[in-house]
Amino acid sequence: MSVNKIILLGYVGNDPEMRYPERDFAVARFSLATSEPKGASGVEITDWHTCILTGRNASVAERYVRKGTRVYLEGKLRYREYEDRYKIKRRVAEVEVIYMELVGQPAATSSENH
Numbered sequence: 001m002s003v004n005k006i007i008l009l010g011y012v013g014n015d016p017e018m019r020y021p022e023r024d025f026a027v028a029r030f031s032l033a034t035s036e037p038k039g040a041s042g043v044e045i046t047d048w049h050t051c052i053l054t055g056r057n058a059s060v061a062e063r064y065v066r067k068g069t070r071v072y073l074e075g076k077l078r079y080r081e082y083e084d085r086y087k088i089k090r091r092v093a094e095v096e097v098i099y100m101e102l103v104g105q106p107a108a109t110s111s112e113n114h
Contacts, residue, residue: 004076006095008049009103010034012069016053016061026058030065032073032095051075053097064102074099 013031020026031048038045051073053061065071075097083089 006073006075006077008032008034008051008073008075008095010049010071012065012067012071013048014067016058016065018058018062025055026062028053028058028061028065030061032071050092050094051097052078052094053100057097057100060100070103072101072103073097 010032013033016028016030018026018028029050029052032051033046033048035044035046037043073095075095078094078096079091080094081089081091
């Protein structure tokens with residue numbers, strides 16, 4: 001048996017980038033920052049994760065997730081290879097999100113309160 005599961009709790013670094021490769025199928029992409037103290041000095045180390053959401057999760061992200069939103073995610077770690085414009089092969093790690101939960105109340109704007 002093997003397991004590929006990742007759990008993240010952090011803050012969204014940018015508004016979701018949306019794509020629609022098929023008519024009723026959304027794909028959202030955003031970065032997520034997670035931080036933890038390092039050593040006795042207590043200096044925080046921040047890691048950035050690229051998160052990919054599809055289907056209903058992507059639609060929810062498009063509607064409710066913005067830069068600074070705190071989210072809890074469960075998913076799988078995926079690796080993807082591509083060739084950049086200089087013909088150099090690159091390999092990136094991405095989180096394929098299976099479950100997402102918004103944590104806390106997002107800040108309301110004045111237009112939403114009236």
